[in-house]
Amino acid sequence: MLTFGFGIGINVTNAVFVASPPPIGFGFEGAKLAGSYWSPIVGCILGEIGEVSALVNAFRVFGGL
Numbered sequence: 001m002l003t004f005g006f007g008i009g010i011n012v013t014n015a016v017f018v019a020s021p022p023p024i025g026f027g028f029e030g031a032k033l034a035g036s037y038w039s040p041i042v043g044c045i046l047g048e049i050g051e052v053s054a055l056v057n058a059f060r061v062f063g064g065l
Helices: 002-019 030-062
Strands: none
Touching: 002 030
């Protein structure tokens, strides 16, 4: 339960902080705030693509890991 509460709290705090006006936050609008939630997902997908390409290259060059 503590982990669930921490996840909710950190997401709400981040959204409020990032959407606040510039002296306190960054002043992001709705679309920019929504885009910031996509960045970790895109990073994970790109990382997995990079890992797959490294494995394919290792098998191609060395015949295995």
